Amino acid sequence: MIEVHNLTKRYGAHTAVDDISFEAHPGEIVGLLGPNGAGKTTTMRMLTGFMPPTSGTARIAGFDVLTDSLAARRQVGYLPERVPVYPDMTVAGYVSFWAKLRGVRNPRARVDAVLEQVQLTDRRHTLVRNLSKGLRQRLGLAQALVHDPPVIILDEPTIGIDPQQVIEVRDSVRALGQQHTVLFSTHILSEAEQICDRVLIINRGRIIAQGEPAALRHQLQPGQHLYIQIAGASRGEALRLLERIPGVDSVRADDDGYRLRARPDVDVRGEIAERVVKAGFRLLELRPVAMTLEDIFLDIVGRGS
Numbered sequence: 001m002i003e004v005h006n007l008t009k010r011y012g013a014h015t016a017v018d019d020i021s022f023e024a025h026p027g028e029i030v031g032l033l034g035p036n037g038a039g040k041t042t043t044m045r046m047l048t049g050f051m052p053p054t055s056g057t058a059r060i061a062g063f064d065v066l067t068d069s070l071a072a073r074r075q076v077g078y079l080p081e082r083v084p085v086y087p088d089m090t091v092a093g094y095v096s097f098w099a100k101l102r103g104v105r106n107p108r109a110r111v112d113a114v115l116e117q118v119q120l121t122d123r124r125h126t127l128v129r130n131l132s133k134g135l136r137q138r139l140g141l142a143q144a145l146v147h148d149p150p151v152i153i154l155d156e157p158t159i160g161i162d163p164q165q166v167i168e169v170r171d172s173v174r175a176l177g178q179q180h181t182v183l184f185s186t187h188i189l190s191e192a193e194q195i196c197d198r199v200l201i202i203n204r205g206r207i208i209a210q211g212e213p214a215a216l217r218h219q220l221q222p223g224q225h226l227y228i229q230i231a232g233a234s235r236g237e238a239l240r241l242l243e244r245i246p247g248v249d250s251v252r253a254d255d256d257g258y259r260l261r262a263r264p265d266v267d268v269r270g271e272i273a274e275r276v277v278k279a280g281f282r283l284l285e286l287r288p289v290a291m292t293l294e295d296i297f298l299d300i301v302g303r304g305s
């Protein structure tokens with residue numbers, strides 16, 4: 001549904017999106033995950049025809065965004081980072097305005113259907129200026145959905161809204177995934193993990209990792225991570241002891257204890273316990289630590305810089 005090949009965008013000498021390629025299939029929710037300035041918005045603007053690529057190609061439902069831009073745009077609904085709002089319009093008026101702009105047939109019925117879908121029917125006569133940020137976001141979603149496009153592109157839809165509304169927006173994104181191909185961006189790892197079928201991690205304009213959230217975690221986090229507390233040993237003694245254990249890749253001090261990474265194929269726990277006791281120290285704690293995607297992300301983003 002979305003096919004991107006070697007897409008690049010330069011602003012002068014600065015490369016904002018650097019030779020990225022990916023696909024999103026029908027019914028798939030794909031997350032574009034990356035920190036500030038990674039190139040998420042730039043990518044989305046090229047896919048939605050707001051900005052031409054410097055090089056490379058992108059197709060939406062088979063239509064090239066550059067050479068067949070009108071047809072491509074018809075296939076996609078876009079919720080931009082900042083939703084353009086017309087404060088003096090009513091909710092229904094706003095959606096109806098977009099329906100006409102999009103050339104929707106039978107706009108009245110469609111507006112009703114979309115307001116129902118984003119649960120704004122009871123606000124249809126409310127002025128846009130009086131909507132909370134979260135409701136405005138839903139209105140933006142209505143605008144993106146009004147022409148019933150197969151592809152929906154959402155740029156950080158949960159940014160700046162309160163936690164309850166974040167949950168609602170995440171639910172609507174998930175629900176959209178049943179009927180549409182969805183590409184959405186976020187810089188929140190747990191959000192990508194919760195919502196997406198597949199995640200693309202983008203940093204400095206490049207896709208540095210991609211896959212199913214669980215597989216990605218596995219792939220990016222080889223080995224086991226343990227937390228250990230030892231009493232009676234100096235920091236130097238403990239570090240030396242732990243580093244010498246076969247299978248241990250790295251050890252570092254962490255709070256009152258130590259974080260240790262070991263090869264995935266060796267269970268080092270027995271050996272740790274035995275050596276600590278033998279050396280005359282006491283083992284206070286030994287437990288696996290689950291690395292969050294956040295840790296992993298910081299780890300790879302850090303390595304890339």
Ligand SMILES: Nc1ncnc2c1ncn2[C@@H]1O[C@H](COP(=O)(O)OP(=O)(O)OP(=O)(O)O)[C@@H](O)[C@H]1O
Pocket residue numbers: 011014015016034035036037038039040041042043081187
């Ligand atoms: N119109 C522009 N002119 C020049 N540089 C730009 C322009 N728009 C974006 N950039 C630069 O391109 C890079 C990518 O920006 P982009 O907005 O795509 O990132 P982003 O991932 O959406 O970030 P954020 O999480 O802050 O929204 C940044 O370094 C940004 O400063």
Ligand SMILES: [Mg+2]
Pocket residue numbers: 040041042081155
């Ligand atoms: Mg952005």
